[in-house]
Amino acid sequence: METGNETLSTEFILLGLFPGMRHPGLLVSLVFLIYTMAITGNITLILLIWADPHLHTSMYFLLSQLSLIDLAFISSIVPKMLVNFFSGKRKISLIGCGTQIFFTLTLGIAECLLLTFMSYDRYVAICNPLKYPIIISHQVSQKMAIGSWVGGTLASLAHTAYAMHFPLCGTRELHHFFCEVKAILKLSCEDISAYEKGVLVTSIVVVLLPLSFILTSYTLIFLQVLQINSREGKSKALATCSSHLTVVIFFYGPAMLIYMRPGSSHTPILNQGLFMFDTILTPMLNPLIYSLRNREVVGSMKKVLRKCPIQNRCPCFSY
Template sequence: MCHIAAFCLFVCLFVCLVGFFTSEMVKNQTMVTEFLLLGFLLDPRIQMLLSGLLSLFYVFTLLGNGAILGLISLDSRLHTPMYFFLSHLAVVDIAYACNTVPQMLVNLLHPAKPISFAGCMMQTFLCLTFGHSECLLLVAMSYDRYVAICHPLRYSIIVTWRVCITLAITSWTCGFLLALVHVVLILRLPFCGPHEINHFFCEILSVLRLACADTWLNQVVIFAACVFFLVGPLCLVLVSYSCILVAILRIQSGEGHRKAFSTCFSHLCVVGLFFGSAIVMYMAPKSRHPEEQQKILFLFYSFFNPMLNPLIYSLRNIEVKGALRRALCKESHS
């Protein structure tokens, strides 16, 4: 798991640089020094109940994705390209949840607690980074499954470790750079008030609504990013799985059908949850109450997607369940 440690170190260094860059630009570009995250305007008793429930989901998210990472690192049978990409997906889910959920839980318990302008920009940057990186990682996973099922005899030649590492580095780097572009474009805008964000974290569209200048360039870049990082990757995934479906239908044995569908069904579930919620949030026509609906969708995306991913992979994947049984057996024997 050295590649995971290297990526985490790179993330820390990059975040430190962006934080310094953000703090320097904030001094000259804004009159607002902090924001108030309104979150969900509910009865205090309901907020306490919701915070307890979401805290439980948060713990499940960390434990589930942490268990996936642990199994992949400990079981040599899972040291394959598919689980290499799955480990990166688990890192993205953990990082995304850690970036958005704690602040939201704090706001549920202390609604008047503000977040600094620099902290808000950093949260926006990290959310965009992890979101963009996950899009590209899902495309890499679909390519891996396409080669494994449509070209099984050439799989080890096409999907080498060099190719896997290149795809992973490209996914993370593109996510970092595009998120940096978004944040730099936000920092060029003046923020002179109000300072209340109608969201439970610093989501980019909610932040832009508070700018005291025209945000047309930001909106154009967001739309272009949606086309290239949502619609484009989704089309590639659909093409990959169309080819996979054709290849599966050509398999003669029922056991071959079952195994092929079992390997790909979990990935399709994750793709549907991720791209479905993201496209609805950023590309669907806005209704009369867009902000309230967006908060509900982001709540689903922030909690349920990262929590359901390890459950989908563990419950639908025979190899993961086998690795879990072997790990539990070793623990019981020791």
């Protein structure tokens, strides 16, 4: 039912991931596999950090928070997408859409902030190691985690409430696999240029400024590493940073292309590809990156695997 140009429907239609492709079942199966790997990898990493006393440090506490964010991030998108595909119903309610926008924005912004705090943690660990336990105490790392969650929640709440108040016109088909702010705003009956400027400002605050801080931290880290005489010392210092830097590149690269490109360069297919990398692939890759490139995590995993056959019971995290 419509009044003038404004639709009164309370549901949206999600057209899905790359609508029109010949074999969508193969892509959905791949997404399900990625989701399973992401859930397994992040839960395993969280349990390892919780169970192994050697990993009870500020760095690994922040890493466990990153895994928790990734776990919630991918779970806020993929299950609904899979249900829609297998049920054949691609609808999502207005409340469901607003809820999905809120959670994805909250988790995305929280991850931006947390990655920034983690870069500061690495900077202090390498450039000021003697004062590291004092500067990055357990209480400080807890405040970093809380600040990431609270900052993401407040920014997301403001954007979600403002974006969802715009009246929408015509059909409510979203060329996306989940409810996303820019996809919703394309259906608006009103001029949204002022709001788009607000989105750009927010992107600068939560994407560009944190990224600048991260790059500054790593510039100072590399300058410090160059002053280390032993090759082993340099390798060890770089090893503690390489995993985090890789995660930063994977997360911030697509995020900057999504939110900081000119509006004329936005296409549904390109946007979906970038969102798929940021919201689905990255949560799967993060625990793999930290596990494969971190000796302490690998050592903890080997220790757990050695104890499992002996104890022959589950869970295998008894110390």
